[in-house]
Amino acid sequence: MPDVYVDHAATTPLDPRVLEAMMPFLGDAYGNPSSFHMRGKRVKDAVEDAREIVATILGARSDEIVFTSGGTESDNLAVLGYARMHKEQAHHLVSTTIEHHAVLETVRHLNKKEGFEVTEIPVDVDGLVDPEAVVHALCDDTSLVSVMYANNEIGTIEPIAEVGRMIEAWKKEHPKSPLVLHTDACQAAGALLLDVRKLHVDLLTLNGSKIYVPKGVGVLYVRRGVKLMPLQFGGSQEKGLRPGTEHIAGIIGLAKALEIADEEREGEQVRLTLLRDNLIERVLKDIPKTRLNGHPTKRLPNNVNISFMDLEGEALLLYLDAAGIYASTGSACTSASLDPSHVILALGMPYEVAHGSLRFSLGRSTTQKDIDYIVETLPPLVEKLRRISPVRVSEKYYQST
């Protein structure tokens, strides 16, 4: 049976080149970088080399790179760390309605339990954040803005550089403001430029498991001068921001993976965009009552998110699973809560459109043959589930009829 993994936005397989770079640190190079001997120093040197590589790719300095356990920790360290550090000064946070839960639930926690005001900026029907709306929400009491670089569900790429420039201009008029800009770049890492100067961001989150590194390692870029309250306390690793012995092999792998992503970015961008557009075009053409969620062009080259009206995503996901296609859905049925995708609801879509959404996230292994197989497999499965369904979604919500 075919084995078509199109869930790269959930996690990616391990790149063999990354594994090779990691191997010594799973074997003989087992020292603790904090130890005062050669076994420790060898590992410490490797970690610092990795830090240098990551810094170079981000256009940052190596002392601005903090290694963490992944995207969620980086987001939490950025948001909680900055908000708490400046709570005597400022109590207002700005984010968007389509952020990853690692940001959204964190600002909501600060709102509910720690007395912060939170403004969640709505997005347009394609999932785009209006930078004007972000600036409009700012006040003297605002300490942090967090806007994701690219959305994990619908793939829409946000105008971060523009948000960053406008925030810088705003700060010139408000010189006492402690305001910083954080962006979650987990999904963008493999596909988009990550230069923090060009993006005008103060804090940036990366996650290894989205770029062909094993789970359990991430990065938070912290611009020099930006002070964070740590989430945990202990040793002086990562300048005390992230105490605890480092995930050495993961850090080495992450640096290697970023190098690979940087080298292959342009070629992969072109290749994946062609596959993406081919899949979108054919599904919308072949299957009636479908809708592309997210922006048609300002979107990650590997993201396809389509709502199939009148059916429920989990059921379709299971039929695809049985056919060897591994995707994901914004349906509530696969989430722990009973609510469907907050991202698709934020686009102004009703619940039934969110329940029927399916995400195919392509990756390095994806071929035209995979796309052909998906396009051939989908129609009869959709047809079968629609025959079972009593629901008829209003036609104003779909593009192809």
Added chain:
Amino acid sequence: MNHEAKKAAGAKGDVVSRDKRTSWFYSDTVKDHFFHPRNFLDHEPEPGSYNARGKVGSPACGDELRVWMFVDPVAERIQTFRWKTFGCGSAIASTSMASVMVTENGGMTLDQARELKPQDIMERLGGLPTRKFHCSVLCDKALRDAINDYYRQTEQFDKMVLAPARVIDPISKVTDHDIEEAVLDGATTLEAVQQRTKVGVGNHEVLPAVEELIRFYREKYFGPDKESLI
């Protein structure tokens, strides 16, 4: 309602506790009914083929289930049971299984069918993941809705049964009687009832039950909904 349902699911038949390695995945029986659903209505219902219908849930909550029955008017046994559902794998499988259970061996009497518990369906399915349990709760409700409808159609109003006063939403403490009053007051949609009672605001889990009640009272006091007449 949901709270109790979850406890019952954890008590027996939960796939998670039977095979931790496969966590939320479904039993072979569930898969069989999911991939080969029995008795679903794959066309529009033909006039005269059924003498009772039931409905529960809403697509907003992720599940909508409609059922059509033909009840033998003499023996009052279920002869035919067809369904359509907008729902996940376990909603499809549990409805499919329920349709088999109510029609096998000559069909259940309406009294027997009314006693059909979600747990019975789940047992026959070989278990469902705990958090999937509300789905199979839906099909026994649609069945009871259809049984009430049969008695309504045959003008045996005394036999229509609705559970006595109970709290529908543990957060807003709204009971079914509050909803009945709201509907009598003219609030016949979910939005209107929510404006009056705050039921399910911030507690979406209860919305399927609330919608079912609104429809029940709306039809009881204002007659059947026109668009969904058989």
